[in-house]
Amino acid sequence: MTTVDHLRQVRLGNLRTVLLALVDRPGSRADLAARTGLTKATLSNLTEPLLANGILVEEPATLAGLGRPSKPLRFHPGGPVAVGAEINVSHLAVEILGLDGETIRRHLVPADIRKASADDVLDRVAGLIREITGDRPLLGAGLAVPGVVHDGVVVRAPNLPHLVGVPLADGLSRRLALDVELDNEANLAALAHLWPRHLAGEDFVHVSADVGIGAGVVLNGEVYRGVSGFAGELGHVVIERDGVRCTCGSRGCVERYAGLDVILRQAGRRRLDSLHKALAAQDERALTSVRQAGQALGVGLATLMNLFDVPTVVLGGSYAVLHEHLSVAVQSEMDRRVLAGGERHTRLIASPLGEFAVVRGAAGLITRRAVQQPERLFAQPPRPDRP
Ligand SMILES: [Zn+2]
Missing domain, CATH: 3.30.420.40 (ATPase, nucleotide binding domain)
Structure with missing residues (x-):
């Protein structure tokens, strides 16, 4: 590894540390420095591009005690978000999740998927996602299915056999021009209890x-x-x-x-x-x-x-x-x-997650990856309202 590569890896590792601290809760630079063990100079250096790219926002200064006013940093309320989608035997569900772990919008509609063709199902999922995403930049979508998934394809789905072998992730990805990750619903429901909060x-x-x-x-x-x-x-x-x-x-x-x-x-x-x-x-x-x-x-x-x-x-x-x-x-x-x-x-x-655990996990799969691999956050197209 060259020195440049090494420095890049260190920087990405530090970025991950800062982002994880912010997923936990917002904080001023001084607070984040204390929580991550990074110096304030390093922190300013790391947060500057996150602020410039609309991923973080600096809140107005608040006076805390007698010290200098602190300006808490948090994820930008207009920043990039992830989509979760669920194909269930009897319903379809979608959720938009922010990097801070807050659900922005979600929707569940009853549907008899056993009688619908794969194309039909994907059209309906894509439609539901378009309805709730608005103009927020999207990090990608997680797609949950009630079946065993191997290498991005459903290999066993006793209750939805017509979806076996269908390239569902590619199909949804083409409809939305978005990266789509396919996974099993039980795995994603479990993930929802692990990320963004340990439940x-x-x-x-x-x-x-x-x-x-x-x-x-x-x-x-x-x-x-x-x-x-x-x-x-x-x-x-x-x-x-x-x-x-x-x-x-x-x-x-x-x-x-x-x-x-x-x-x-x-x-x-x-x-x-x-x-x-x-x-x-x-x-x-x-x-x-x-x-x-x-x-x-x-x-x-x-x-x-x-x-x-x-x-x-x-x-x-x-x-x-x-x-x-x-x-x-x-x-x-x-x-x-x-x-x-x-x-x-x-x-x-x-x-505590109710009927939305699976879609929350599907969206969480995407926000978790973005935080763990922060380079993904900088590959987003610029928001339309940004100069
Ligand atoms: Zn059995």
């Missing part, structure tokens, strides 16, 4: 139920994907060797006992909100259905925790809605089956 530490499994069960395993602050993208298929962990036949060809998979469709059927309900009301009214059939699902899920999660030694389980999506009734059975199975569970303090929490 469950650096090691956890996020599990949610839709038609299938999706799980994202986070180890050392990174989503663990496995060699081919198949990691985290908790729904197909076998809990009964000769049990109920599964869509995957195996028998006794967790999904056949704790999937949302199974829970609803056993409870005699057609929709999640109706089940939720039945639980609140102490309906015996609903309580039994959720308890049995919780037991099955707990057995599967205990296996996962014994393999990976993660301390925390986040119940997301419809599981978060059922958390109050589901978690008792899940926790009880985990306590019985996780080795030394008592000493390890396994923790079960409900996701």
